[in-house]
Amino acid sequence: MATDIPQPTDSAVRAALATVNDPEIHRPITDLGMVKSVEIAQDGSVTVGIYLTVQGCPMRETIHSSVVTAVRSVPGVSEVHVELDVMSDAQRKELATTLRGGQAEREVPFAQPGSLTRVYCVASGKGGVGKSSVTVNLAAALAARGQKVGVVDADIYGHSVPRMLGTDGRPTQVENMIMPPSAHGVKVISIGMFTPGNAPVVWRGPMLHRALQQFLADVYWGDLDVLLLDLPPGTGDIAISVAQLVPNAEILVVTTPQQAAAEVAERAGSIAVQTHQKIVGVVENMSGLPCPHCDEMVDVFGSGGGQRVADGLTKTTGAEVPVLGSIPIDVRLREGGDEGKPVVLSDPDSPAGAALLKIADALGGRQRGLSGLSLGITPRNKF
Numbered sequence: 421m422a423t424d425i426p427q428p429t430d431s432a433v434r435a436a437l438a439t440v441n442d443p444e445i446h447r448p449i450t451d452l453g454m455v456k457s458v459e460i461a462q463d464g465s466v467t468v469g470i471y472l473t474v475q476g477c478p479m480r481e482t483i484h485s486s487v488v489t490a491v492r493s494v495p496g497v498s499e500v501h502v503e504l505d506v507m508s509d510a511q512r513k514e515l516a517t518t519l520r521g522g523q524a525e526r527e528v529p530f531a532q533p534g535s536l537t538r539v540y541c542v543a544s545g546k547g548g549v550g551k552s553s554v555t556v557n558l559a560a561a562l563a564a565r566g567q568k569v570g571v572v573d574a575d576i577y578g579h580s581v582p583r584m585l586g587t588d589g590r591p592t593q594v595e596n597m598i599m600p601p602s603a604h605g606v607k608v609i610s611i612g613m614f615t616p617g618n619a620p621v622v623w624r625g626p627m628l629h630r631a632l633q634q635f636l637a638d639v640y641w642g643d644l645d646v647l648l649l650d651l652p653p654g655t656g657d658i659a660i661s662v663a664q665l666v667p668n669a670e671i672l673v674v675t676t677p678q679q680a681a682a683e684v685a686e687r688a689g690s691i692a693v694q695t696h697q698k699i700v701g702v703v704e705n706m707s708g709l710p711c712p713h714c715d716e717m718v719d720v721f722g723s724g725g726g727q728r729v730a731d732g733l734t735k736t737t738g739a740e741v742p743v744l745g746s747i748p749i750d751v752r753l754r755e756g757g758d759e760g761k762p763v764v765l766s767d768p769d770s771p772a773g774a775a776l777l778k779i780a781d782a783l784g785g786r787q788r789g790l791s792g793l794s795l796g797i798t799p800r801n802k803f
């Protein structure tokens with residue numbers, strides 16, 4: 421005599437899925453729009469389609485096994501299959517709105533079509549090549565030339581911009597706006613300003629994305645001519661987040677002359693191809709040490725790395741990538757960074773100071789093109 425096995429129902433399976441919380445958001449996956457489909461076969465086997473919030477979600481295994489356990493507990497279910505998919509941009513936006521209680525997202529002003537702020541992401545392949553030093557000196561030089569400048573220190577592991585610029589202030593909050601401290605005429609916001617003491621930042625992708633979005637949208641920058649973003653070395657989550665949040669941001673690649681550094685820098689720069697961003701140029705740092713006795717240049721890190729990176733990126737991107745300048749090794753640059761006085765201000769005639777000022781002038785002279793921008797005017801009807 422055949423035993424009467426109940427056929428599982430759609431609502432019973434969905435009720436079981438409602439007991440599964442997203443491990444990061446801590447809310448039921450059914451409330452978050454993560455359940456894509458539920459299919460129940462005659463033999464009681466159930467196939468559940470699940471949307472992950474992002475590609476390569478590190479919680480995919482946990483979500484998978486929680487769904488299997490929950491659905492298997494429904495009477496009549498013989499087996500469970502889980503098919504993972506990834507949310508579209510629109511679905512992610514909807515989820516974000518749900519999480520904010522229906523409030524629309526604040527916009528990133530620099531990403532708006534009418535924005536005239538030039539945004540530069542300062543990127544490198546390897547750490548320690550002088551990316552932050554270049555960022556703060558260019559920022560201070562541009563501010564000294566009368567431009568309104570902001571810096572976002574998004575280098576989560578090596579956030580050193582506040583020290584190099586000499587800002588020890590904390591940002592203050594006015595209503596929903598964060599007011600950035602400033603030094604030498606440069607407004608600065610750093611991930612280090614939001615962590616206690618010298619604690620390391622152990623945030624993962626979505627947290628970093630959210631922090632960066634806040635830095636760009638909730639910080640009161642005012643009208644900026646230039647915004648520089650100091651990115652962490654390499655081609656990580658932050659670079660992709662920046663590309664999503666400010667698609668018009670251009671990339672400035674910093675490298676040393678060394679072959680190995682140049683290869684990694686080229687890899688970091690070539691992310692621009694995937695993100696459809698423009699590379700404004702390459703800065704070669706630590707390009708030789710002037711001998712203190714005879715002024716002859718000693719190529720401590722070899723030579724030609726900057727040009728090699730520029731040539732490689734020109735080839736990869738199909739657009740001309742210039743070398744914007746070469747900065748020699750200079751004790752005064754390092755001292756300036758340690759003391760919070762950028763060398764372009766404390767010793768503008770030093771070899772490193774002069775080289776950085778030249779690069780700043782090249783960048784400062786550029787205008788953001790108006791082509792493709794909405795001018796906010798409408799044609800009048802002919803009478």
Ligand SMILES: Nc1ncnc2c1ncn2[C@@H]1O[C@H](COP(=O)(O)OP(=O)(O)OP(=O)(O)O)[C@@H](O)[C@H]1O
Nearest residue numbers: 547548549550551552553578706748749750754757
């Ligand atoms: N041209 C230079 N001459 C002398 N010292 C330099 C030069 N460029 C950078 N330095 C020193 O090298 C060290 C590393 O520089 P910096 O912190 O700017 O690198 P970085 O690429 O931002 O590093 P990370 O990404 O790992 O934080 C600092 O102490 C800085 O003062």
